[in-house]
Amino acid sequence: MVASRRAAVRAASPALVAGVKAALTVLSVALAGALGALAAGSVLMARKVVTPARRLADTRILALDTAAQTITLSRTADTELPGRYGLFTTGSADYIKLGSVLSEDATSVKRKLLTHVPAEARLEPEAAFSGWYYDHxxxxxxxxxxxxxxxxxxxxxxxxxxxxxxxxxxxxxxxxxxxxxxxxxxxxxxxxxxxxxxxxxxxxxxxxxxxxxxxxxxxxxxxxxxxxxxxxxxxxxxxxxxxxxxxxxxxxxxxxxxxxxxxxxxxxxxxxxxxxxWRTVLSYHARAERVPGAVSRLAMEALQVEWASPLTRASAGIRLDQLxxxxxxxxxxxxxxxxxxxxxxxxxxxxxxxxxxxxxxxxxxxxxxxxxxxxxxxxxxxxxxxxxxxxxxxxxxxxx
Structure with a gap:
């Protein structure tokens, strides 16, 4: 009886070993893929931090009333703020000044124009809200x-x-x-x-x-x-x-x-x-963008080491402790x-x-x-x- 069981195990061993090897191969590939994704995400985050940012549109012009000199923007945490601001635009003007909020609803905010916009003006819908106010x-x-x-x-x-x-x-x-x-x-x-x-x-x-x-x-x-x-x-x-x-x-x-x-x-x-x-700021943005903690931590480490500079495009390691x-x-x-x-x-x-x-x-x-x-x-x-x-x-x- 014992001899027959041993024979059965020996017969099954090649198949078992092959199965284990296949499983380990799959796990290794999956682990390598996960680590690769983690590394790639970290490099992209680190690169974004050091790359000079371009101004991006963060609101839309919904209506422009040149007779009343008012402008209606899509509502955001910035466009609803009281006070005087600026708006980067494209079209017949590249920057206009904005005054107080005149009216608002769940999706839009109407503000007074402090830069005169003529009747023939044509502004593209995409715009960027700004605190600059003065631009020259x-x-x-x-x-x-x-x-x-x-x-x-x-x-x-x-x-x-x-x-x-x-x-x-x-x-x-x-x-x-x-x-x-x-x-x-x-x-x-x-x-x-x-x-x-x-x-x-x-x-x-x-x-x-x-x-x-x-x-x-x-x-x-x-x-x-x-x-x-x-x-x-x-x-x-x-x-x-x-x-x-x-x-x-x-x-x-x-x-x-x-x-x-x-x-x-x-x-x-x-x-x-x-x-x-900077760690406080970078961690805050990582959470806001739902970046996994492991990715943000690795990105901050990548910023600090010399060998990662070619990947992050930083000129050298940035010592966050010094900052x-x-x-x-x-x-x-x-x-x-x-x-x-x-x-x-x-x-x-x-x-x-x-x-x-x-x-x-x-x-x-x-x-x-x-x-x-x-x-x-x-x-x-x-x-x-x-x-x-x-x-x-x-x-x-x-x-x-």
Whole structure:
């Protein structure tokens, strides 16, 4: 009986072994496919982070009434906001200014036009809502000159708005995927205080020269272009310099504060909707886009290692620890004003709150609600402007 069972096992063994091998092959292929998909997704996410963004349509023009000078847009979290804004369009105009909300329903918002649109105008339906409001320095009706700031990548265009005696300057740094026009809203606030404004560009922002890779380093190298602007200001007579950063410009301003050889001339930082810690921002967007946690974690690791740079198209590994200013809070030496909305919707305010908790001796934070990313001025211009003025006065930063 035993002998017959052994014979049966031996007879079945080749088939069993073949079956096991086939199953292992299938599992190996499936595992390789899953790992390949994970790696591919991670590379795509990492690449997206460092690639300069293009402006994308985020609303539609549903109706244009040139007689009443009103425009109706599809309703979004941005287009329904109170205040003054801008709209990037195509057709007979490329940018128009928008005023208050006149009426709204579940799917649309009607707003007042603040740019006159003639009866013969033809605008394409796809449009992009913007907090810029001003899109050219001429619209401020203030004297200015175009300048070129010499940096290691080449001459970076800037606008200089002189004010006061020229001893106190503010250098404004725009955010990711935008240009220096984003900063124009703040110029009149500083001009009224007698503070000269220098509105700068930096590598790969479509105005300044391109680096070899043509990609962002999230502040790790861009701060050097702003540091060149600090040197420019000092040569022009600036003794005290405020650095104001918007969104990713906040990350750049913080790296400047931590690394600049001109740190003694920096009197303080003003950060509008800033990136304080990139991991917080990247994790937020991964969740919003339902990216698996494993993919987002691997993407952040890929950004940091040199060997992955050819895949991510980054110029080199980006050390996210160095860009985490909450973790580096003890190194900060300049007073900071943060203006951030808890309803930002793009760069969460969590890291800003954590920085305030870590350095209450240096950091003051004005917390907004309702207002969306970099649209605090648009939503509540009076509070935004008075917050800056009060903070400057509290720091003894006034124009001579």
């Amino acid at each position: 320095p001429d619209q401020l009706h203030l004297p200015f000159t175009p300048e070129l700031i010499g940096s290691t990548v080449g001459p970076c265009p800037a606008w200089l708005f002189p004010a006061g005696q020229g001893d106190t300057w503010v250098i404004q740094v725009h955010g990711r995927g935008t240009t220096r026009a984003e900063c124009l809203r703040a110029v009149p606030v500083f001009h009224a205080l007698g503070i000269t404004s220098l509105v700068v560009s930096y590598r790969n922002d479509a105005e300044a020269p391109r680096s070899r890779s043509g990609t962002y380093t999230l502040g790790a190298t861009e701060w050097r272009d702003v540091d060149a602007a600090v040197g420019f200001a000092r040569r022009r007579g600036a003794r005290r310099i405020i650095v104001m950063g918007w969104s990713m410009g906040g990350a750049i301003a913080l790296q400047l504060s931590l690394n600049s050889p001109h740190a003694d001339a920096i009197a303080g930082l003003i950060l509008e909707s800033p990136v304080v810690d 985490d200013v909450v973790a580096r809070a003890a190194e900060l030496r300049h007073p900071i004003l943060i203006l951030h909305s808890d309803d930002d919707g793009f760069v969460p305010s969590d890291a800003s709150h954590r920085l305030l908790a870590a350095r209450p001796d240096l950091v003051e934070m004005q917390v907004f609600e309702v207002a969306r990313h970099t649209k605090l001025w648009n939503y509540d211009q009076e509070r935004w402007s008075s917050s800056i003025g009060a903070w400057l006065a509290s720091q003894g930063i006034t124009a001579d």
